Amino acid sequence: MPGGPDIIVEVDPEGNSVVTAPGFKGRACTEATKELIAALGTKTSEKKTPDFYQPDYEPVKKKVKVKSA
Amino acid sequence: MSHMTQVSLEIKSLAELERACNRLGLTLVRGKTKARYYGHSTMTCDHVIEVPRTAFDIAVKRLSNGTFTLSCDFYGQEGGILKQTCGNDLGLLKQAYAVEVAKREGRKKGMSVTEEKTSNGKIRVKMKAVV
Numbered sequence: 001m002p003g004g005p006d007i008i009v010e011v012d013p014e015g016n017s018v019v020t021a022p023g024f025k026g027r028a029c030t031e032a033t034k035e036l037i038a039a040l041g042t043k044t045s046e047k048k049t050p051d052f053y054q055p056d057y058e059p060v061k062k063k064v065k066v067k068s069a
Numbered sequence: 070m071s072h073m074t075q076v077s078l079e080i081k082s083l084a085e086l087e088r089a090c091n092r093l094g095l096t097l098v099r100g101k102t103k104a105r106y107y108g109h110s111t112m113t114c115d116h117v118i119e120v121p122r123t124a125f126d127i128a129v130k131r132l133s134n135g136t137f138t139l140s141c142d143f144y145g146q147e148g149g150i151l152k153q154t155c156g157n158d159l160g161l162l163k164q165a166y167a168v169e170v171a172k173r174e175g176r177k178k179g180m181s182v183t184e185e186k187t188s189n190g191k192i193r194v195k196m197k198a199v200v
Contacts, residue, residue: 005195006180009171013156013190015078015163017171023198029072036174040167041079048072 007033009040017041078163080137083116085173086129089165093154095120097129104128106142114140118162123150127159139163168192 006023017040021029037043080086087097101117104126114128118139125148127141139159143152155162168184175182175196184194 005197007175007196009167009194009196010187011164011167011171011192011194012160013164014158014160015167017076017078017167019074019076021072033074035177036171037074037076039081039170039174040076041081042077043074044077045075046072047074 007036009036016044078167080139080163080166081135082170082173083129083137085169086137086166088169089162090118092165092169093162095127095154095162104141107144107148112140120151120154122154123147125151127151127155127162164192168194171196 004022006021008020008022010018010020019033019037019040021033024032083097083099090097096119098117098119100115102113102115103111104114104117105111106125112128115131115137116129118127118129120127125142127139130138130140132138139162141151141155141159142148156164171194172182172184175194178196179199180196181199182194182196184192186192
């Protein structure tokens with residue numbers, strides 16, 4: 001999500017929050033939001049999206065020419 | 070986005086509670102131990118939040134685990150003003166507190182932080198890494 005926020009906290013009028021991390025892929029989002037969630041209160045539920053299981057780095061694709069001996 | 074976490078609020082910081090009070094025009098009086106409610110009664114607490122235009126206060130009590138509870142009386146006209154100012158079950162005060170905590174945490178990580186109100190009464194705090 002280039003240009004968009006990395007972390008979003010949406011707080012309802014009762015004070016409860018939903019934390020999302022659109023700027024992160026893979027398990028990096030858990031680390032990025034850990035302290036924030038602990039500061040806000042107690043985690044009541046967590047829903048992992050398919051992005052959670054993606055690597056948090058860009059896979060490198062490179063063509064390599066193999067020279068025969 | 071890789072996950073979505075729902076968080077039930079716990080009040081852990083008096084500094085952010087004070088900022089939340091300021092947002093709503095309330096005054097946190099640290100160390101005041103008597104909060105006023107119906108019939109000129111008082112309840113014992115650790116701090117008091119004074120609310121304008123009503124004689125009823127919000128009692129702030131510190132629990133043994135370090136978190137704080139908020140108690141008040143919504144009865145009658147005085148209680149009605151309190152509810153109008155702070156929301157049902159003090160929800161607007163709790164919302165303001167959570168927003169202040171989120172902003173503090175974002176700034177602590179060196180992120181730029183903005184907030185916006187949504188049409189359904191929610192407040193959205195957006196954090197962006199500064200490059």
